[in-house]
Amino acid sequence: MTHLPDGLPPLPALAEPEQIEAVARDLEGLPLVRSTVELERLSRDFHEDSPVLTPLLAGRVAQLGVHASSVEAVQRVASACVRHAVPLTLRGAGTGNYGQCVPLAGGVVLDLSGLNRLRAIDPLTGVFTADAGIGLAALDDQLRQAGRALRLLPSTARSASLGGFIAGGSGGLGSVRWGFLRDPGHLLGLEVVTLEPESRRLELAAAASRPLNHAYGCNGIITALTMASTEAVAWQELVIGFSDWERAVVAARTIGESSLVLQSLCLLEAPLCGAMPWPGGGGGGTDADHRLLVQVSPDGLPLLLSWLAELGGRLLWQRPAGSGQGLPLAELTWNHTTLHWCRRQSGWTYLQLLLPQPELACLQGLKQAWGDDLLWHLEGVRSQGAQRLAALPLVRWRGREALERLIDQVLERGGLCFNPHVLTVEDGGLGVIDADQVAAKTLYDPDGLLNPGKLRGWWERP
Ligand SMILES: Cc1cc2nc3c(=O)[nH]c(=O)nc-3n(C[C@H](O)[C@H](O)[C@H](O)COP(=O)(O)OP(=O)(O)OC[C@H]3O[C@@H](n4cnc5c(N)ncnc54)[C@H](O)[C@@H]3O)c2cc1C
Structure with missing residues (x-):
């Protein structure tokens, strides 16, 4: 059996310039990115430590970028992409190791770093709700003012975002005590924006949130997360x-x-x-x-x-x-x-x-x-x-x-x-398709526009 990909997965064709212009027209008033240099930056992450992924991902660049700083803006982007059948790839801070946020099929890249507020923290339980694009270091600092801290942090905490950590990461600092992000008990709820002509904003409880945890942003746009915290410790x-x-x-x-x-x-x-x-x-x-x-x-x-x-x-x-x-x-x-x-x-x-x-x-x-x-x-x-x-x-x-x-x-x-030289969610895990992840994509991204080529269960579904 081979463990390393020798080509790209099946992908949709690049969007025609007219489709991209139609999306841009729908997004008038939002900060758009068109410069090649900036589009290349927004299409990159830290996969270059894999000599297998590096050649596969070379030249994979979004055709249009958008910065969002409100959930309403995210909904506008989602609706526009669906109306004009253009792929959409989400980006937190772009620190993933496996090309998770590299758009394989061009389309739009949506930078969520402008969604950056800690919305609420419960003083009794320490449970907090924060915007998906908030930086982990900034979030941890704010939790510490309430005597609390994040249970798990990647070693990239000084740059990575909360949404990107849940969608693309797995654990790190704190894993010696708290295990991994997908263990039940860490993620307690999500606010999700759907890819539909009239995009909806949904509130998911813990069980319904699970399939979006570590799904590389393939099955819904996370706009806020509710998570458990721990007591702050002066390590x-x-x-x-x-x-x-x-x-x-x-x-x-x-x-x-x-x-x-x-x-x-x-x-x-x-x-x-x-x-x-x-x-x-x-x-x-x-x-x-x-x-x-x-x-x-x-x-x-x-x-x-x-x-x-x-x-x-x-x-x-x-x-x-x-x-x-x-x-x-x-x-x-x-x-x-x-x-x-x-x-x-x-x-x-x-x-x-x-x-x-x-x-x-x-x-x-x-x-x-x-x-x-x-x-x-x-x-x-x-x-x-x-x-x-x-x-x-x-x-x-x-x-x-x-x-x-x-x-x-x-x-x-x-x-x-846990192979870091592969492109799909499944191949970087235990190799098996998670039917719940695919079912969530059917619900929240029925046209299959989110991050094409990263969820094998989608194109292999019966
Ligand atoms: C030096 C180094 C050390 C690292 N150490 C660790 C570590 O200790 N533990 C660990 O788990 N990882 C680690 N990583 C990987 C990565 O830094 C983390 O997983 C980080 O949390 C990713 O966050 P990000 O904001 O950069 O996500 P991005 O790279 O921007 O995105 C990651 C994935 O999430 C998706 N995504 C982003 N935002 C959303 C959203 N709002 N809704 C849905 N999907 C979204 C993207 O499309 C992409 O598929 C490391 C990477 C490097 C380069």
Whole structure:
């Protein structure tokens, strides 16, 4: 079985210039984008760490852009696209890794970053409702003024939007404690705009919202989200050095399984560490050190520090989150590790895996087979209620066949691959079609205009 696409999915033809002009006429008074440079910018994301996606997505550009800063404006855009049969691709901040917001079939790109208000927060429960385009960092700051915080954040929180995180992301900071965005309990409701000649604004409760969660904006335009929050914590950031890889992995497991309140738990194999822009220099350590990056609550700090020697580690660096110079430690974790490494070393790419339990045997087996072509980056996560280490290894690019072989070996060993080198929602997940996602598209985008080519269940439906 092959895991990597060798072409684009079936797509509608590009809209004729007359169709685009008809849409533009319907949108008179809204800020439109026509300059090639700006259209190219609005059609891009961060997929370039995939040598498979990069050539496939080259030259895929929207034909018209629109900035919306109200739900009414979004409805006007939705109606105009339907009336003139023009595809519509949604954009938050454009930080996706898999070309999620790259318009494969041209058409209109709708920038939602102008929808940026925190609408309400319940002081008793912490449940909040916010516009889809609000920046996650701005939202988190506002929640903190009420003693609350987002449960989950991508490492791109300083630029990414809330709607884009739900529609295109999966988890990140906080996943060690709270699991993943699609786990029931995080997303409690959505406001959605439909793609119909007379576009409607609908309120969906938690169950009806689920099919739009991680659907790449293929089955409805999210204009607001209602979500659970957590108590705000003044995280303490630590970097812990380990000279022994096996002890480092066991320590990451042990800390993850403890009752410490953690926000992140990221383990980097020694060769990766030299390429990371450590805040404050990272506190020394040697080239041979593997490094565990931890964000822990202040009440757990004394215990963690006193535990380190027994776990085989030693403290290299420590500071309260948000203080001091340089990048936040969070921006060395998740796909920021990938970004820093790939910007400094050419000829590398990455994978996203859940390894069979316990992880160590699989980590060592694959290392033996692939040597220095595979560098381990692990993240503590809660997956279906159990603590695990997810793997985002850096992989030297030796061509498609080698990457296919590596994925096969992960699957043969009982691991799961959340493939970052594919275009569809399904192929980046478990490979299966979610009938509820397709049913939601039938309801909210019956003409199939939203983000064509990204939902395989749509064109494969009976
Ligand atoms: C260095 C790096 C690190 C990253 N780390 C993480 C991480 O830790 N965790 C993680 O999950 N992701 C991560 N990502 C991926 C990405 O940054 C996040 O998922 C981010 O939350 C996406 O938000 P965005 O606003 O940029 O979305 P965009 O890229 O603009 O959009 C993502 C998808 O959502 C759709 N969309 C956007 N807005 C809406 C809307 N209102 N309604 C419906 N659909 C919409 C778009 O069409 C697109 O399909 C990382 C990416 C990079 C480059």
